Amino acid sequence: MNVGQLIALAFSAILIQNVMLTQFLGTCPFLGVSKKSQSAIGMGLAVIFVITLSSILTWTVYWLILDPLNLQYMRTIVFILIISGVVQFVEMFIKKTAPVIYKMLGIYLPLITTNCAVLGVALININKEFNFIEMVVYSVGISVGYALVIYVFSTIRERIERAPIPESLKGTPIALIIAGIMSIAFIGFAGIL
Helix, strand or coil: CCHHHHHHHHHHHHHHCCCCCCCCCCHHHHHHHCCCHHHHHHHHHHHHHHHHHHHHHHHHHHHHHHCCCCCHHHHHHHHHHHHHHHHHHHHHHHHHHCHHHHHHHHHHCHHHHHCHHHHHHHHHHHHCCCCHHHHHHHHHHHHHHHHHHHHHHHHHHHHHHCCCCCHHHCCHHHHHHHHHHHHHHHHHHHHCC
């Protein structure tokens, strides 16, 4: 791939193939942490780091160990172990360096381990047979897209909290309606690339 194709892959990963809005992966932290923009930024940065690092590690382990030894069937369990190790590292790092963000993220930080977006991106990288550069560009693009959407969603939810909406729509119902509208808006980018 040339540089233009890599840029197209990155923009496609951020906007068109957005892991949250078009593939519906990672909805638990998306709905749980997006009530405040500060916690959404923290979760977005953590997801960027976790997806990128775990994708690099899982891609490397798959192509250097599992594939040559014909152990491809072990990829899911190996990927889950790698992802949980990366998440534990990120959790310790955030707890040590940013205790306020660690407290705001609460239970959702360890839930990144079970965030299907992280495992989904690792598996997509293998299934699409990306080379190393393509895998890094795609992983960073997908995670930046997730962070962008969770931040935009959090700012909308902060404004909705002050808006006069019917009682039956407050909380999760209006959040899901907004996520659906955002999904339709992001699908509109498909004609660009």
